Structures are given as structure tokens and as C-alpha cells.
Amino acid sequence: MTSRHPPGSLRERKRAAAKAAVAEAAIGLFAERGYDAVSVAEICEVANVAPRSFFRYFPTxxxxxxxxxxxxxxxxxxxxxxxxxxxxxxxxxxxxxxxxxxxxxxxxxxxxxxxxxxxxxxxxxxxxxxxxxxxxxxxxxxxxxxxxxxxxxxxxxxxxxxxxxxxxxxxxxxxxxxxxxxxxxxxxxxxxxxx
Missing domain, CATH: 1.10.357.10 (Tetracycline Repressor, domain 2)
Structure with missing residues (x-):
């Protein structure tokens, strides 16, 4: 997926940081309870993002x-x-x-x-x-x-x-x-x- 914002721009760095935070929250939950036992809604809650934001970062x-x-x-x-x-x-x-x-x-x-x-x-x-x-x-x-x-x-x-x-x-x-x-x-x- 390509971004509309130039690489290294503040907006692109914020997006990358938010995406990384979602991934870290998810991996923590997966490690604790197993991949299949964790829902996207639970990941969003722990990462403090809306499901819409999650799906902008990760299609699934x-x-x-x-x-x-x-x-x-x-x-x-x-x-x-x-x-x-x-x-x-x-x-x-x-x-x-x-x-x-x-x-x-x-x-x-x-x-x-x-x-x-x-x-x-x-x-x-x-x-x-x-x-x-x-x-x-x-x-x-x-x-x-x-x-x-x-x-x-x-x-x-x-x-x-x-x-x-x-x-x-x-x-x-x-x-x-x-x-x-x-x-x-x-x-x-x-x-x-x-x-």
C-alpha cells in the first residue's frame, strides 16, 4: 500500500507509529491468549484505536x-x-x-x-x-x-x-x-x- 504522504513526513511517521502500536498490542494479546482467541475488537481496545483505524492499517x-x-x-x-x-x-x-x-x-x-x-x-x-x-x-x-x-x-x-x-x-x-x-x-x- 502506498501512502499519499511523502516518506518521512510527520503524518507518515505518526501513521507508522500508530500502526506499530496496534501491532505490539496485538502480539502481546496473541502471546498471552493465542491468536485464535483474540478478536480485532479486543486489539482495538488495548491499542486504543477505532476498528476503522485498525482496518486502515491491516485489512485482516x-x-x-x-x-x-x-x-x-x-x-x-x-x-x-x-x-x-x-x-x-x-x-x-x-x-x-x-x-x-x-x-x-x-x-x-x-x-x-x-x-x-x-x-x-x-x-x-x-x-x-x-x-x-x-x-x-x-x-x-x-x-x-x-x-x-x-x-x-x-x-x-x-x-x-x-x-x-x-x-x-x-x-x-x-x-x-x-x-x-x-x-x-x-x-x-x-x-x-x-x-
């Missing part, structure tokens, strides 16, 4: 829970699309995964809260935004468009992207399973396995 309760994951996927797609033309496909994808990793590390606690809530929300877990094959296809198609090719990515490009993306998922699992002294160094090591 499910969208609220999916937004961080959509933002991350959009960030990867944007990174691929805007990479300098002299970079190789490998450099482009690896750079996008490193940028995503930096975002994950900065926002770790929030992402982990969302993931814990998501574990108890079976209907949301099936959303296309969380299906890795769909994300990998989107990244591969964006990589093809960056090259100036029309249509969908070929199987080689899709396999290449899937390997790099699976490396990122292994990295994320490592971070959730154990203490990692140098998370970005570990990501570089994992991504180097695909060279």
Missing part, C-alpha cells in the same frame, strides 16, 4: 501477523531488483541474504515473538507469504527481470536461488538453536558452501 487480523514477513520478503526483492548491473547473480543474492540477516539480527526479539505466535496460528502458517517455494520463485523471477529477461525464471535460476535461500534458513535455525558468536560470519561461511 492475519495481515497483522504476516506484515513483518512480507516486509522482509519485499526487502529481499527490492535488494535484488536494485543491485548494480555489474554484480553477478551470486553476488546479488548473497548481498540480499546478508541484508536480510542484518535486519533479522537488529529486530531479533520482535521476530521471535511473531514466530512464537505464528506457531499457534495454523491458519496463518499456510499463507503464501510463508511458503518458501513461492518466495524463492519470486526472488528468481526478480533476478531474471534484473537481467532483462522476460517471463518466469528457468529451473537453473530457481535451483540456484533455492540453494542460497535454504542456506539462509539453515543459518536462521542455527541462531535459534544455539549461541553463535559471529552470526554474519556464520552466514558467510554457509553461503560460501554454495559457491
Amino acid at each position: 487480523k492475519k495481515d497483522l501477523l504476516l506484515e513483518p514477513f512480507r516486509d522482509m520478503a519485499d526487502g529481499v526483492t527490492g535488494s535484488i531488483a536494485s543491485a548494480p548491473s555489474d554484480m553477478s547473480d551470486r553476488e546479488v543474492i548473497q548481498q540480499a541474504m546478508r541484508e536480510l540477516a542484518r535486519h533479522v539480527l537488529v529486530d531479533w526479539d520482535r521476530i521471535m515473538r511473531y514466530l512464537r505466535v505464528l506457531q499457534g496460528a495454523a491458519a496463518v502458517r499456510a499463507a503464501p507469504e510463508l511458503q518458501f517455494a513461492d518466495l524463492e520463485r519470486e526472488y528468481a523471477d526478480t533476478l531474471m527481470r534484473r537481467r532483462g529477461a522476460a517471463g518466469s525464471a528457468d529451473w537453473r535460476t530457481r535451483l540456484f536461488v533455492a540453494r542460497i535461500h535454504s542456506g539462509f534458513r539453515v543459518w536462521f535455525d542455527e541462531l535459534t538453536d544455539r549461541d553463535v558468536e559471529d552470526p554474519l560470519g556464520l552466514l558467510d561461511q554457509i553461503l560460501a558452501e554454495h559457491e
Whole structure:
């Protein structure tokens, strides 16, 4: 959704702050009682916003829970699309995964809260935004468009992207399973396995 207000304007910053407050209130309620047990009306009451405002920020309760994951996927797609033309496909994808990793590390606690809530929300877990094959296809198609090719990515490009993306998922699992002294160094090591 695009805003009518310039990025960084006071109105846009207020909107972003209000939206974040609604999301924080919702995640707190979801964590306490479970996703399915919380209504939009209850979220609005805790966040002190009208339902109309809620639906301006999030079309559905499910969208609220999916937004961080959509933002991350959009960030990867944007990174691929805007990479300098002299970079190789490998450099482009690896750079996008490193940028995503930096975002994950900065926002770790929030992402982990969302993931814990998501574990108890079976209907949301099936959303296309969380299906890795769909994300990998989107990244591969964006990589093809960056090259100036029309249509969908070929199987080689899709396999290449899937390997790099699976490396990122292994990295994320490592971070959730154990203490990692140098998370970005570990990501570089994992991504180097695909060279």
C-alpha cells in the first residue's frame, strides 16, 4: 500500500507509529491468549484505536501477523531488483541474504515473538507469504527481470536461488538453536558452501 504522504513526513511517521502500536498490542494479546482467541475488537481496545483505524492499517487480523514477513520478503526483492548491473547473480543474492540477516539480527526479539505466535496460528502458517517455494520463485523471477529477461525464471535460476535461500534458513535455525558468536560470519561461511 502506498501512502499519499511523502516518506518521512510527520503524518507518515505518526501513521507508522500508530500502526506499530496496534501491532505490539496485538502480539502481546496473541502471546498471552493465542491468536485464535483474540478478536480485532479486543486489539482495538488495548491499542486504543477505532476498528476503522485498525482496518486502515491491516485489512485482516492475519495481515497483522504476516506484515513483518512480507516486509522482509519485499526487502529481499527490492535488494535484488536494485543491485548494480555489474554484480553477478551470486553476488546479488548473497548481498540480499546478508541484508536480510542484518535486519533479522537488529529486530531479533520482535521476530521471535511473531514466530512464537505464528506457531499457534495454523491458519496463518499456510499463507503464501510463508511458503518458501513461492518466495524463492519470486526472488528468481526478480533476478531474471534484473537481467532483462522476460517471463518466469528457468529451473537453473530457481535451483540456484533455492540453494542460497535454504542456506539462509539453515543459518536462521542455527541462531535459534544455539549461541553463535559471529552470526554474519556464520552466514558467510554457509553461503560460501554454495559457491
